[in-house]
Amino acid sequence: MNPNGTLFMPPQASTSAADVDGLFYFIYYASILFFLLVVGVSGYFAYVYRRQGAPKFTSGIAHNVQLEFTWTVIPTMLVFLVFVWGFGSYLNNSVAPKDALQIKVTGQKWFWAFDYPGGSNSVDTLVVPAGKPVQLTMSSTDVIHSFYVPDFRMKQDVVPNRYSLLWFEAPNEGVYTLFCTEYCGAVTDTTEATWKADGQAKSANKFKQKGHFNMGGVVKVVSTRQYEAFLESSNKMGEGISLEVYGEQLYNSKQCATCHSVNGSAGNGPTWKGIYGRQEKISDGTSVKADDNYIRESILEPGAKVVAGYQNIMPTYQGQLKDKQIDAIIAYMKTIK
Amino acid sequence: MSIYTEPIRQTPAPTARPTVRVKPVMPEHHYLNSPKGIMSWIYTVDHKRIGLMYFFAIMMFFTIGGIFALLLRTELLHPERDFMTARTYNQFFTLHGAIMVFLFIIPSIPAALGNFVLPLMIGAKDVAFPKLNLASWYVYVVGSLFAVFSIVTGGVETGWTFYTPYSTTTNGSVISMTLGVFILGFSSIFTGINFIVTVHKLRAPGMTFFKMPLMVWALYATAIIQVLATPVLGITMVLLILERALGIGIFDPAMGGDPVLYQHFFWFYSHPAVYIMILPGMGIISELISAMSHKKIFGYTPIAYSSLGIALISFLVWGHHMFTSGQSELSATIFSFLTFLVGIPSGIKVFNWMATLYKGSISFAAPMLYTLTFMFTFTIGGLTGIFLGALSVDIHLHDTYFVVAHFHYVMMGGTVMAFLGGIHYWWPKIWGRMYDEFWAKIACAFVFVGFNMTFFTQFILGSKGMPRRYYSYLDQYQPLHGFSSIGSYILGLGFVVMAVYLIHSIRNGKIAGKNPWGALTLEWTISSPPPTHNFDETPKLIYGAYDYDRVMTDGENITFKDVTTVSNGDDHNGNGHNGNGSKRAKIEN
Numbered sequence: 001m002n003p004n005g006t007l008f009m010p011p012q013a014s015t016s017a018a019d020v021d022g023l024f025y026f027i028y029y030a031s032i033l034f035f036l037l038v039v040g041v042s043g044y045f046a047y048v049y050r051r052q053g054a055p056k057f058t059s060g061i062a063h064n065v066q067l068e069f070t071w072t073v074i075p076t077m078l079v080f081l082v083f084v085w086g087f088g089s090y091l092n093n094s095v096a097p098k099d100a101l102q103i104k105v106t107g108q109k110w111f112w113a114f115d116y117p118g119g120s121n122s123v124d125t126l127v128v129p130a131g132k133p134v135q136l137t138m139s140s141t142d143v144i145h146s147f148y149v150p151d152f153r154m155k156q157d158v159v160p161n162r163y164s165l166l167w168f169e170a171p172n173e174g175v176y177t178l179f180c181t182e183y184c185g186a187v188t189d190t191t192e193a194t195w196k197a198d199g200q201a202k203s204a205n206k207f208k209q210k211g212h213f214n215m216g217g218v219v220k221v222v223s224t225r226q227y228e229a230f231l232e233s234s235n236k237m238g239e240g241i242s243l244e245v246y247g248e249q250l251y252n253s254k255q256c257a258t259c260h261s262v263n264g265s266a267g268n269g270p271t272w273k274g275i276y277g278r279q280e281k282i283s284d285g286t287s288v289k290a291d292d293n294y295i296r297e298s299i300l301e302p303g304a305k306v307v308a309g310y311q312n313i314m315p316t317y318q319g320q321l322k323d324k325q326i327d328a329i330i331a332y333m334k335t336i337k
Numbered sequence: 338m339s340i341y342t343e344p345i346r347q348t349p350a351p352t353a354r355p356t357v358r359v360k361p362v363m364p365e366h367h368y369l370n371s372p373k374g375i376m377s378w379i380y381t382v383d384h385k386r387i388g389l390m391y392f393f394a395i396m397m398f399f400t401i402g403g404i405f406a407l408l409l410r411t412e413l414l415h416p417e418r419d420f421m422t423a424r425t426y427n428q429f430f431t432l433h434g435a436i437m438v439f440l441f442i443i444p445s446i447p448a449a450l451g452n453f454v455l456p457l458m459i460g461a462k463d464v465a466f467p468k469l470n471l472a473s474w475y476v477y478v479v480g481s482l483f484a485v486f487s488i489v490t491g492g493v494e495t496g497w498t499f500y501t502p503y504s505t506t507t508n509g510s511v512i513s514m515t516l517g518v519f520i521l522g523f524s525s526i527f528t529g530i531n532f533i534v535t536v537h538k539l540r541a542p543g544m545t546f547f548k549m550p551l552m553v554w555a556l557y558a559t560a561i562i563q564v565l566a567t568p569v570l571g572i573t574m575v576l577l578i579l580e581r582a583l584g585i586g587i588f589d590p591a592m593g594g595d596p597v598l599y600q601h602f603f604w605f606y607s608h609p610a611v612y613i614m615i616l617p618g619m620g621i622i623s624e625l626i627s628a629m630s631h632k633k634i635f636g637y638t639p640i641a642y643s644s645l646g647i648a649l650i651s652f653l654v655w656g657h658h659m660f661t662s663g664q665s666e667l668s669a670t671i672f673s674f675l676t677f678l679v680g681i682p683s684g685i686k687v688f689n690w691m692a693t694l695y696k697g698s699i700s701f702a703a704p705m706l707y708t709l710t711f712m713f714t715f716t717i718g719g720l721t722g723i724f725l726g727a728l729s730v731d732i733h734l735h736d737t738y739f740v741v742a743h744f745h746y747v748m749m750g751g752t753v754m755a756f757l758g759g760i761h762y763w764w765p766k767i768w769g770r771m772y773d774e775f776w777a778k779i780a781c782a783f784v785f786v787g788f789n790m791t792f793f794t795q796f797i798l799g800s801k802g803m804p805r806r807y808y809s810y811l812d813q814y815q816p817l818h819g820f821s822s823i824g825s826y827i828l829g830l831g832f833v834v835m836a837v838y839l840i841h842s843i844r845n846g847k848i849a850g851k852n853p854w855g856a857l858t859l860e861w862t863i864s865s866p867p868p869t870h871n872f873d874e875t876p877k878l879i880y881g882a883y884d885y886d887r888v889m890t891d892g893e894n895i896t897f898k899d900v901t902t903v904s905n906g907d908d909h910n911g912n913g914h915n916g917n918g919s920k921r922a923k924i925e926n
Contacts, residue, residue: 008800020729024800027727031720038691038716045694046709049630050701055855057898058632059696060886068636071688072681079677079723086727087670093729094666143503144596146661146736150802153733157662159597160502161590164663177811181736181804183496185507186423209423213807 003172013176013221014152015169019089021153027082034075093154096167100135101128107138107145107158108315109184110215111255120234121320123254124217126178128170129227135167141315146182149219157182170221178217186211187268210258210268238328247332250325259314262336269314270307276334281308295330361850363769367866382467383869387474388452389767394477395441395449402436405429407829410791410822416809423808427494428509430806434497435514439521440481442752443610446617447563448473448528450759451556453767455532457860457867458550460541460876465534473527476520483517486510496806498607501588501599505581512578519574522567525613529563532556541859543878550858550882551640555620558644562609562616562651570606573599597662604655612651614748616644618755619686622711625758626690627883628856629705630697634883636689643682650679660731669728676726683719687712697885703777704854707758710785714750718743721796736806739799745792757784757835764839765853769865770846776838783831790824851892858882861892 002021005011008028009021103126104115115121128134138147138158147166148155156166170176187209222230238246251257251272259268270280278290283306288294297304299321302314321329368385378386409429412419421429452470456463464470487493487510495504495511504511536557540549549557577599579585586592588599619640627634634640656664656672690712699705721743725731734740765771798817803810810818852861859876860867880888880895887898 005801008797010802016729020733023727024724024730027723027730031723035716035720038687039713042691042694042709042712045691045697046699049694049697049699051631051698055631055698055889057887057889058630058698058885060633061696062633062635062637064692067692068639072685075684076681079680079726082723082727083674083677086673086729086731090669090728090732091666093732143506144500148736148802148804150733155661155732155735159590159663162663177802179802179804183500183806184503185494186427186808209418209808211423211427211808213423213809
């Protein structure tokens with residue numbers, strides 16, 4: 001395992017990375033050899049047989065059975081070797097060990113949600129124990145996404161209405177980048193309007209955009225003890241603090257903040273400032289009061305009553321928020337005046 | 338074995354030996370000026386004019402697509418927002434891809450250059466169906482108008498692949514863009530049918546299949562793919578439009594459809610389409626490398642067969658675009674295996690080109706510089722395909738910049754370099770005038786350096802994990818992104834220089850004469866620009882397309898190496914079927 005990476009490859013952080021890199025560098029060196037052969041020989045011929053003076057009759061040589069046989073058979077054998085090697089490690093990476101830890105992954109525009117055994121969950125940060133095989137059962141709620149951790153050499157598309165599986169074992173503790181690698185769009189035009197409306201947001205860094213390019217997160221590989229502590233604290237989240245404070249934590253950790261501001265500025269969704277009790281115009285022309293039941297419905301069934309002027313893009317939080325968490329979010333909303 | 342000795346006149350040999358170089362003059366009448374008038378162009382059925390009209394249309398879209406590319410690279414100079422929003426960025430990369438693929442590179446060599454040279458190379462007066470040929474151009478224009486319409490009315494931000502369910506749910510003018518692609522497909526099919534029939538029916542007397550120039554073989558193999566694969570794209574686009582407009586549910590998981598089915602349909606066309614793009618490029622290289630080094634092409638038969646082999650296997654490898662999509666392990670394995678098979682014929686071609694240089698008389702004029710550039714970049718493009726064919730390595734590299742770099746090395750480093758080589762090679766035939774060789778070398782150097790700076794960097798970015806289609810990126814990728822962007826400016830500069838000297842040469846270039854390269858294929862036996870009806874009389878073959886070991890010509894005079902021994906055959910392989918023993922060529926006036 002190479003923790004620092006090489007010129008071409010990022011650090012190795014999973015049990016299968018070394019094998020993938022081994023094949024990568026095998027092809028790499030074979031390619032360099034063939035490249036030097038083709039370019040070297042061509043360049044040599046081009047120099048030696050450069051035209052000097054008037055054109056002349058040249059050799060009629062146009063076949064050489066031994067040569068042609070060689071340059072057909074050797075590359076064929078080499079690519080066959082590459083095929084078998086790639087196939088072997090692909091199969092190893094396809095079949096998860098029986099005792100693998102099961103985690104459910106949900107991809108949505110534009111965040112990742114993780115559900116652990118025992119009911120804990122997290123968003124954009126996947127916490128796994130070091131040295132234990134982990135199997136991810138993944139699906140999407142909207143378009144196709146793809147779960148990619150370069151340091152693990154692991155990638156799998158996440159498709160709506162279907163489960164796809166991926167497993168890995170990360171031997172060392174650390175924090176590794178997670179990307180989405182299936183193109184899934186970006187912020188809607190309403191946010192562009194925000195940028196223009198929000199006079200302060202001149203600096204590019206402050207310009208908040210969301211989309212395929214930053215649908216990512218991290219995989220935190222921790223010790224088994226820390227992992228268990230994480231599960232416990234995640235289960236206990238909200239205990240010992242007020243509902244309002246817990247709601248504010250959820251506002252950030254569950255990605256509500258991506259689209260809903262709390263300071264009144266526009267976004268992909270209506271601002272939460274003063275939302276509780278507000279009379280909202282619905283896209284079908286009627287209006288509704290944003291009371292507890294409307295908010296609960298909007299969280300679990302976002303498409304039911306979309307506020308006029310916004311698109312129906314919010315993912316459902318059905319199964320991702322417990323009742324207590326919804327209560328906490330509503331309690332937090334009440335505090336934003 | 339030489340077949341006949343009769344055409345070798347005793348007369349030209351002694352008189353032509355001390356070749357008198359006559360100063361070339363422009364022919365009074367040629368296809369560019371007769372007939373005259375705008376209507377004669379609008380209604381033209383002349384394959385040369387249609388080729389030229391295609392050329393102007395595709396170069397316009399190449400320019401637009403190129404400008405989009407430079408804007409993208411500029412935004413990518415820094416991870417922060419430079420001047421466009423993420424959504425605009427998504428539209429630009431979608432349009433860059435869609436324009437370059439559907440409006441530029443697919444028609445580039447077959448419809449523009451191929452239209453011009455194919456009938457000339459086989460000694461025909463025109464293609465088999467001249468009106469269908471004109472229709473294909475107008476269909477292309479209509480299709481491109483739909484694409485332009487979609488750009489003007491909100492743009493498209495689905496990626497050029499239009500993956501469902503994203504493409505069926507997002508905003509933008511997806512329908513007009515896909516309808517444009519649907520229509521463009523017909524233009525491609527028309528050209529394909531035309532070329533197949535032309536090659537079968539209109540070859541000059543004596544030109545058997547194995548005496549055809551390799552460019553013709555390549556265009557023929559391409560035409561087969563165009564005719565067989567493009568209808569699948571058309572059907573896919575129609576299904577996508579129906580899905581979007583009427584919600585028929587075939588790709589919609591919520592209605593029991595399958596979004597991955599779309600990927601199968603799409604790549605069933607789009608992988609063979611990759612060979613629609615590269616095969617004609619390989620054909621050009623086969624011509625150029627032989628003509629510019631005045632050397633018989635090495636391995637004529639393997640090159641010809643490998644074109645057909647590539648065309649057939651190309652239909653069976655589409656699943657290698659989908660190793661991470663969730664297709665079964667068994668399909669992934671089969672597709673991986675077949676992918677390696679399709680690599681072998683390409684490798685054979687490269688080795689044959691390399692061997693052609695051996696004992697040649699190699700000129701370094703612009704067409705050859707692009708040929709050597711092709712050998713350099715296409716080899717990298719081909720070898721990096723091996724990485725992507727290997728299952729476990731592809732899992733890591735899929736949808737990263739490594740893939741972006743790979744297909745740019747094949748499509749741009751391969752097809753576009755061959756296209757540029759072809760333009761520089763046939764330019765004097767098309768216009769009757771020569772471009773400035775000095776500036777051509779400068780431009781080629783810019784293109785070579787710029788291209789490799791831009792795209793080699795992206796291999797490293799990709800294998801380091803940088804995903805494609807990202808508007809922004811982690812700071813660790815910044816130096817490589819910056820380097821790549823600077824490379825793209827150098828590349829762009831190369832194209833600007835090229836545009837200037839090429840346009841300048843149309844009116845002011847030196848008069849080229851019939852055959853400035855001393856090449857042996859039939860198009861060089863007629864005046865430049867060619868007469869409206871190509872050949873004044875049916876051309877007769879007296880030497881092979883690659884007989885540089887025994888024939889030399891400047892278009893006016895032909896010199897045979899050893900007239901008296903021709904009948905005994907200086908035929909090295911003795912199989913007599915690759916143009917070796919067969920003599921062909923020039924019309925007597």
